[in-house]
Amino acid sequence: MAFMAPSSSSRPLQFHEHASARRAAPALLRRPRSRWRRNQLVCSLEATKQAVQEERPAAVNGVAGRTDCYGVFCTTYDLRADEETKAWKKVVSVAVSGAAGMISNHLLFKLASGQVFGPDQPIALKLLGSSQRSFQKLEGVAMELEDSLYPLLREVSIGIDPYEVFQDVEWALLIGAKPQGPGMERADLLNINGQIFAQQGKALNAVASRNVKVLVVGNPCNTNALICLKNAPEIPSKNFHALTRLDENRAKCQLALKASVFYDKISNMTIWGNHSTTQVPDFVNARIDGKPARQVIRDTKWLHEEFTKTVQKRGGELIQKRGRSSAPSTAVSIVDAIRSLVNPTPEGDWFSSGVYTNGNPYGIAEDIVFSMPCRSKGDGDYELVTDVTIDDFLWERIKKSEAELLAEKRCVGHLIGEGEEELCEVTEDTMLPGEQ
Numbered sequence: 018m019a020f021m022a023p024s025s026s027s028r029p030l031q032f033h034e035h036a037s038a039r040r041a042a043p044a045l046l047r048r049p050r051s052r053w054r055r056n057q058l059v060c061s062l063e064a065t066k067q068a069v070q071e072e073r074p075a076a077v078n079g080v081a082g083r084t085d086c087y088g089v090f091c092t093t094y095d096l097r098a099d100e101e102t103k104a105w106k107k108v109v110s111v112a113v114s115g116a117a118g119m120i121s122n123h124l125l126f127k128l129a130s131g132q133v134f135g136p137d138q139p140i141a142l143k144l145l146g147s148s149q150r151s152f153q154k155l156e157g158v159a160m161e162l163e164d165s166l167y168p169l170l171r172e173v174s175i176g177i178d179p180y181e182v183f184q185d186v187e188w189a190l191l192i193g194a195k196p197q198g199p200g201m202e203r204a205d206l207l208n209i210n211g212q213i214f215a216q217q218g219k220a221l222n223a224v225a226s227r228n229v230k231v232l233v234v235g236n237p238c239n240t241n242a243l244i245c246l247k248n249a250p251e252i253p254s255k256n257f258h259a260l261t262r263l264d265e266n267r268a269k270c271q272l273a274l275k276a277s278v279f280y281d282k283i284s285n286m287t288i289w290g291n292h293s294t295t296q297v298p299d300f301v302n303a304r305i306d307g308k309p310a311r312q313v314i315r316d317t318k319w320l321h322e323e324f325t326k327t328v329q330k331r332g333g334e335l336i337q338k339r340g341r342s343s344a345p346s347t348a349v350s351i352v353d354a355i356r357s358l359v360n361p362t363p364e365g366d367w368f369s370s371g372v373y374t375n376g377n378p379y380g381i382a383e384d385i386v387f388s389m390p391c392r393s394k395g396d397g398d399y400e401l402v403t404d405v406t407i408d409d410f411l412w413e414r415i416k417k418s419e420a421e422l423l424a425e426k427r428c429v430g431h432l433i434g435e436g437e438e439e440l441c442e443v444t445e446d447t448m449l450p451g452e453q
């Protein structure tokens with residue numbers, strides 16, 4: 018379906034709205050912010066910059082690392098006339114970590130345009146960076162958002178303290194992570210990135226909306242999501258997702274190519290397991306133009322061998338060709354993943370997401386984050402799909418992915434309150450899709 022952004026001629030005026038102001042006064046009573054207040058906001062941005070330059074640790078609820086509005090988004094306007102003619106929803110508050118990275122470079126503009134949450138949904142973007150180095154880049158990102166004049170983008174703030182940035186957020190898109198450097202062991206990556214997600218889990222637990230939806234993208238995303246949810250005991254575990262939608266999209270593309278159909282004909286595509294080379298793209302339950310995929314693609318050898326391997330290794334192949342990991346297609350898949358939760362799933366179809374195993378009907382180990390088929394009513398929540406067939410081919414591979422996730426979980430016991438750091442043994446042949 019084509020999306021049309023509202024034209025800039027009908028663009029309403031921006032306002033910056035603090036959570037406290039939102040609680041204190043209904044929108045129609047809001048007044049333009051005084052020059053003093055504006056100066057104060059600018060000063061606090063300066064204080065943040067200074068703190069960052071001095072490499073002071075970000076304080077929890079303190080001045081250092083404080084998040085505030087950026088540039089044009091600090092200005093408050095009187096919206097009374099505007100609100101009489103518009104039927105927009107209440108602003109949705111979305112945090113994005115790794116906001117100066119490659120994936121975010123594509124994603125933020127899709128979020129601001131209305132493609133994700135809808136053309137009647139104003140949005141506040143809270144951009145999280147990790148350090149002094151990233152702060153200036155975040156300013157650059159915020160400047161580009163300013164210059165894009167998106168009617169729905171009502172607030173942009175930047176910061177490096179997750180306790181500030183995550184305040185009252187309803188969505189947290191956790192993209193920031195350290196990439197796996199040359200010669201870096203998987204165990205080291207699990208530990209370094211795990212620390213980031215443990216800290217961010219704690220911050221979400223302390224300050225985010227109690228029903229925040231969390232999508233973990235930074236790799237290894239399944240185990241990072243597990244670490245995050247374990248550190249956020251006051252937020253329902255069901256609200257945490259690891260992104261496997263890119264893998265679903267890749268699998269749909271391969272089936273479409275083989276069957277010589279346009280990819281919108283492919284449905285019911287499940288990715289089982291880990292976002293790694295053990296993932297299991299499910300051709301058994303997938304459908305092509307409403308028919309079981311195996312009725313359309315008779316080449317069983319291709320389905321068993323090439324299809325599965327191509328999807329598992331697509332990320333690595335792309336890195337080899339492009340010299341960097343997928344960013345635009347990952348951003349698109351994040352959009353798809355969110356849209357699948359905020360729109361009802363089409364009748365008979367489903368989508369894949371890495372979700373917490375807690376009473377799953379398939380016999381997969383509990384207490385890990387595993388990609389499975391889901392359906393949503395469009396309320397941000399989901400249910401697992403139960404009418405799927407798991408044959409021996411799938412089951413054997415699902416168990417391998419499960420074993421990998423259980424091994425990863427043992428490596429991060431110290432980050433999820435399950436013992437000290439132990440000898441971390443992740444088998445050699447299991448890799449991130451982009452690992453060489």
Ligand SMILES: NC(=O)C1=CN([C@@H]2O[C@H](COP(=O)(O)OP(=O)(O)OC[C@H]3O[C@@H](n4cnc5c(N)ncnc54)[C@H](OP(=O)(O)O)[C@@H]3O)[C@@H](O)[C@H]2O)C=CC1
Nearest residue numbers: 115117118119120146147151193194195234235236260263
């Ligand atoms: N699940 C999936 O399907 C996919 C996942 N990915 C993963 O997404 C992640 C981001 O990819 P991409 O945007 O291309 O990467 P980039 O390297 O372009 O950006 C990553 C961002 O992460 C932040 N970062 C780096 N180190 C740290 C740290 N120690 N603490 C906090 N933040 C940090 C950096 O922000 P700053 O400047 O603030 O330090 C950087 O801007 C990677 O982990 C990648 O493997 C990628 C593709 C698909």
Ligand SMILES: O=C([O-])CC(=O)C(=O)O
Nearest residue numbers: 332342343449450451452
């Ligand atoms: O390993 C990476 O960073 C890239 C990745 O996840 C993918 O392409 O699926």
